Amino acid sequence: MGSAVERTDEHVREYLIYRGFTNTLKHLDSEIKADKEKGFRVDKIIDQLQQFVQSFDLFGLKEYWLYLDRRLFCRLEDVYRSTINKLRTSLFRYYVINTIQKGNLEKTQEFFQKQAAELQGQAEWRDWFILPFIPAPEQSPAFSPYFSRQWSDTFLVSLHNFMSVLFQCMPQPVLLSFDAEVQKMTGLNEENEQLRQLLFALQMEGREQRDGDEMVLHKLPPYVQNMDRLGDTELDLVSSQRAVSAATTPSRNFFSTFLPQGRRTPVKPSQVTLGSSPSQATVGRKEPSANQPAKSKEAPQAREVKPFSSQPSTIESANFQSQQSINQQTNQVTNLNPRHKRVQDHEKERKELFSKPPLQMPERKGEAGDVEPPAETNTESQDSSNRSCAAGPDAGGLSVEQPFIKLSQEEYGEHHSSIMHCRVDCSGRRVASLDVDGVIKVWSFNPIMQTKATIMSKSPLLSLEWATKPDRLLLLGSGVGTVRLYDTDAKKNLYEMNIDDTHPRILSLACSPSGSSFVCSAAALGRSGNGESAPRLPIPVSGQLLLWDTKTVKQQLQFSLEPEPVAINCTAFNHNGNLLVTGAADGVIRLFDMQRYESAMSWRAHDGEVYSVEFSYDENTVFSIGEDGKFIQWNIHRCGVKQSEQILPQDATGPFVLSGYSGYKQVQVPRGRLFAFDSEGQHTLTCSSSGGLIYRLTNGEPALERVLSLGGHKAPVVTVDWSSAVDCGTCLTASMDGKIKLSTLLAQKS
Incomplete structure (x- = not known):
């Protein structure tokens, strides 16, 4: 009610000025003061x-x-x-x-x-x-x-x-009801937009289903029926194979009780996928051998179509002849329907594509299927184009359809110093950003970019995190040993918790998915007495990892950090809050069982500090970025076992450097999230010197395949975040000059 009264007073004051009632305005101001x-x-x-x-x-x-x-x-x-x-x-x-x-x-x-x-x-x-x-x-x-x-x-x-x-x-009074009406209309507009998107998705799904039913009704060849769903066929094949292997070899690890039951384990996209358009292909998959027995009835279909760039020319001509005979049969059956006429035109385009000889086919060396990597000569043009993709080592001259289209890019420029943290809330409606001066901006971007609240603090702020329930609450960690719970709607502090005077730097905050508790990482000061400007010590600083109850605002327990108390740089929960993963200044990743409140396993992950850590989409692995510049995927069922490793450039891992006039340099140690995943966990967004970079996660080497450069920044990007809703995703990239770029992406479904 207080905020509504304040806004009503402003409207009444504006009305009095408009009417010229200056004496009434003076009396109003004097009575408001008293x-x-x-x-x-x-x-x-x-x-x-x-x-x-x-x-x-x-x-x-x-x-x-x-x-x-x-x-x-x-x-x-x-x-x-x-x-x-x-x-x-x-x-x-x-x-x-x-x-x-x-x-x-x-x-x-x-x-x-x-x-x-x-x-x-x-x-x-x-x-x-x-x-x-x-x-x-x-x-x-x-x-x-x-x-x-x-x-x-x-x-x-x-x-x-x-x-x-x-x-x-x-x-x-009736005059105060306008605020409730505005909020009601805003909620109705948001609900209408969600229902409109849901209706559009259902219409598209029904249209695709009707198209598939008509194809089956006219008995089209199997190749034509499944050409738009070949990726799903391969995915189901791999999933069925994994299900059989899981049934024969049951897991003995207790982590299986923490993993999601209804979520399908995502399979990283095959490096050869034939989509619904001629250009929608990614090259580089290894074909199964001819003498290998089929593991399911769908396996022969998955091996029928082979791209010409990775096979000998005799196989290309055989594929072309088989496709030509199939098209002739299709013409005899479906020449009376206009929709099938479009299918024939589509097949004609596909036939022309396969009939063209490769223009830039590299010479084959060594064994069959191995090609020499082409020289990268047009990197700048690939980064500037939204629909061009960095070709892999086995591209063979065939263009690759990009998984995302950059629809727009907007800039939020209310900060005047380097950004430390930038996070989207759980609903994807609001963003909280923190700069090195301790200024926090809470802002929205739908339908327009607008600042909702500005938080100034006398004490330095080092960390922030959105609460999960309700999502309007914000956790703020300071450099003097306190954590504040801030209500972004009411624009006021609800609580201020004194964490620990001996460990005043609150480096990381993570709220459990249930919203009932949060984890707080507190660290001691450096030798200089300043947590941010102190040089990195050869011995990691002391720290604590604490669990606090959000409702009672009391400390529940302190976790045991073996072999010695150390500063925890980053924390993350899994989907149900049963597991907590942390990355520390001693280079060790620790996995905690949140049902028993004890450490389940720990291993040395990096040479130097661990800067950022996250669970994978299926929560069977953990990804981390460290001071050594490595992006590593770890298996949580086998302690310390790497599944993949990739060396990243320094502008993706830090420390970040911004050069100025007269030799001035600003150096910033990573504080916020250094990488973020899309909604399906198949792509990751990282930092760079000129904007965000999106990579595709692969099973082979290299572990990351670059697919899109967002660009737009003139200073190094220091933290990123990725929020996905329906088909449009929002990527946030924040840089050292205080600028935040909001890029809207459209995912292309194959």
Whole structure:
């Protein structure tokens, strides 16, 4: 209600200026400044009461409480009168205890002298008149609970909650209902947009299903029926093979209880996939040998179509002749239907493609199927084009369809210094970005790019994380040992938690998927006493990993870090919160069982610090980037076993360097996320000196295949994030000059 009143005051002030009612405007401003209700902001009312208590202003405290009673409390029902009396008694006790704690016994005696006539007939004050004459009242069994921090915090929270509920239940004037109407219309527009996208997806699915039914009805050849679903056929084949092997060799590892049950294990896309268009092919897959027995009925179909670039010319001519005979049969059956006419035209284009001789076929050396990698001579033009793809070593002159199309790229430029963190919330509607000056911007980009809140902090901020439930809450970690819970809608701090004074730097925060708890990584200061500008030490700094309860705002436990307490740089939960993976300054990755709250396994992953770590899509592996510049995939069922490894350039792993005039250089150690996956876990977004780079994850060597450069930056990108919704994905790339690029991608389905 407080925010609605504030916005209404601004609209009324604007209306008075428009009408020229200057005298009325002056009276309005003066009355707003003297407003005792503080615009219905509960936090400001509590601050005013505490100010009277701290300044020993008993008269002001009584007058302010009487005003609140006449203005608000007297309108409540009689059942709430006892609660109001208890709050008033606790407020006066809070005042008396404060006078004793501050050593001002004169104010203590003054309170009982002025309030004696009113309080001596009340049973709850009968024993309190001896309080000024007790030498050590904080040690007395009757009064010691009131001197504890827990009692004062409980009283202030109870008063805050009571007044918050009171303001929410008050009848609002019609003028204040505009805010609710605006929020309602915004919610309806968002719901309509989601339903429109869902309807479009269902229409496309129904259209594809009708097309498939018509093809089956006219008994088209198997090749034509499955040409647009050949990738799915191969995927089902591999999945069935894995299912058979899993059934014969059951897993003995307890991690199988933590993995998702309904999620299909994604298979990395084959390096040869024939899509629905002639250019939609990726070359480089190894064909199974001829003498290998088929493992399913679909295996012969998966081997019928072979690209000409990786086979001898005799096989190409044989494929062409078989396709020509199939087309002749198709013409005899389907020449009466216009839709089948389009299928024939499509087959004609495919036939022309396969009939053309390769123009840039490299010479074959060694064994059959091995080709010499072509020289990379046009890298700049490939990066600048949104639909061009960096060819693999076995491209053989055949262009590869890009998995994404860059629809647009927008810039958010409200920051004036280098970005440390940039994260999208769970709903994909808002972004929180933190720069090195400690300024946090909360902004939205749909339908327009707009700043929702700006958070300034006296103490340096080092980390941030969105809460999962509700997603409007933001966790902020500082450099002085505190974590704040910030409400981005109400634009205020809900709680401030003191983590640890000996480990003041909050390096990483991770909220569990349930939203009931969060993990906090705290580290000690460096030798220079400054956590950010200190040079990297040969011995990792000490640190702690703590679990906090979000609802009770209390620390639940401290994790054991073996072999010694070390600073944890990055943390990530799996989909259900049963597993937690961490990367530390000693180069060790630790996997924690969150049901037993203990370390399940750990292994040395990198030479130097681990900068960023994430679970894979199927959660059977973990990806990490370290100080040694390596991007490694680890098997969590076999401790310390690598599944793939890739060397990344320095501009993708840091430290990041921005050169300026007169030899000035700004160096920044990685703090935020260095890589992010798409919705299916088959592509990853990384940093670079001029923008984000998107790679395809592969099974072979190299482990990453570059597919798209987002570009757009003039300074090194230091952190990335990727949010996917329906077919459009949003990539965020943040750089050292304070600019954040928001790239909208369209995934091309094969």
